[in-house]
Amino acid sequence: MARGLIGAPEEIIEPSRIGMMLTLPWTWAIAYRRFNQGVLIRSGLSLAVGTGTMVRLSTELAVLGTAWIVGTIPGAAVAAATLCLGVVAEAFYAKFRVGPVRKELPIPPPGTPPLTQRGLLSFYIPLSLTSVLLFAANPLVSAAVSRMPEAISSLAVWPVVNSVSFIVRSFGVGFSEVVIAVIERPGAVRQLRRFGIVISAVSFAVFAVLAMPPLATPIYGTVVGLKPELVSLLAKYLWLLAPLPLLAVAQSYCQGAILHGRRTRSVTEAVFVFLFATSAMLVAGVLWGGVVGLPVGMAALVLGETLRTGWLWLRSRAIRKELWSSSQPAALGSDASYPVL
Structure with missing residues (x-):
């Protein structure tokens, strides 16, 4: 698959295979957490x-420190083990903290219909498909970048691009849980909008620091350890990610409203829009063949996220309007008949 479908350079296939093997517990740990x-x-x-x-x-940090002291472990293996062990540790901590809480969960009022398997699946399947489809974007980018000029350099820098993207979007991603938890409260919509603006400003400020050319060598050369030519390549195009912090906040706000309305199908639709736009731009870049793969991959990601945000905004408009006009929001409609989760 790596050779044929993705078209990865031969020298990175074996390290990638080892990394994939080390991340086998990842899926279980994420779900349990x-x-x-x-x-x-x-x-x-x-x-x-x-x-x-x-x-x-x-x-x-402990795993990375140990690997640094040993000094002979391949980088791909270190990265995979670090991510996997971190998630496993967090999953066990969550299990430890949730033990006493489960005994104190509120009892549903009398007459509340029980949660059925069909109802649970109707709510869950669109969300699970969303995660699967979003993860499919990375192999698509890798496959396209592998077929463009400066493939090895672009692929070497792409994990750093993913890291920067994750950092600047993490502020907005966590906003989704906040929206879901409090959006029913009186006056919550107005406060959530204000808070979203604050988060957008903070996350964009963090991105601005990470994208400043004078800081490229200290951050990505000294700390991350990229070679000078890779630092120059990254610094040249990193500004393309500028919309991502703002888009992440808008996505979380709209997605939280959609989940409150139990219309999870809209979330999956938005991901299909994202994949279509991203794939179209990647294919165009491969067919053109005259542009370095890194900026094409970054621009495709931003285009997809922009259209995904727009779709979520449109699909959540009715829910947001109802929440805005109601001081005591009632339970909203759904794509399927099942009790409120």
Whole structure:
């Protein structure tokens, strides 16, 4: 698959295979962590989720430090083991914190219809497809970049691009859980909008620091360890990611409203829009063949996220309008008949 479908350079195939093997527990750990974090958020213990993140980061730093001391472990193996062990540690911490909470979860009022398997699947499947489809974007970018000029340099820099993208979008991604948790409260829509503006400003300021050319060598050369030519390549095009911090906040706001309205199908639709736009631009870049792969991949990502945000905004408009006009929002409609989760 790596050779034929993705077209990866031969020298990176074996390190990638080892990395994939080391991340086998990743899926289980993510699912287990998310389940327990959902209970914590439902119980108002969002601070425990943040503490879990610190556990994850501490574990990752410990693994990285150990690998640095040893000094002979391949970089791909170190990266894969670091990410996987960090998530596993966070999952076990979430399980530890959720134990006492589960016994104190509120009992549904009398007459509340039970949650059925069909109802759960109707809500869950569109969301699970969303994650699967979003993860499909990375192989698409890798496959396209591998077929463009300066493929090896672009692929070497792409993990750093992903890291910067993750950092500047993380402020907005966490906003989704906040929207879901409080959007029903009176006056919440106005406060969420104001808070979203603050988050957008903070995340964009972080991006501005990370994208400043004078800081490229200290950050990406000294700290990250990229070679000078790769630092120059990254610094030249990093500004293309500028819209991502703002888009992440808007996506979370709209997606939170959609989840409140139990219309999860709209979230999956938005991801299809994202994949179509991203794929179209990547194919155009490959067919043209005259542009370095890195900026094409970054521009395709931003284009896809922009159209995805626009679709979420349109599909959530009716829900947001109802929430805005109602001081005591009622339960909204759904794509399928099932009790409110």
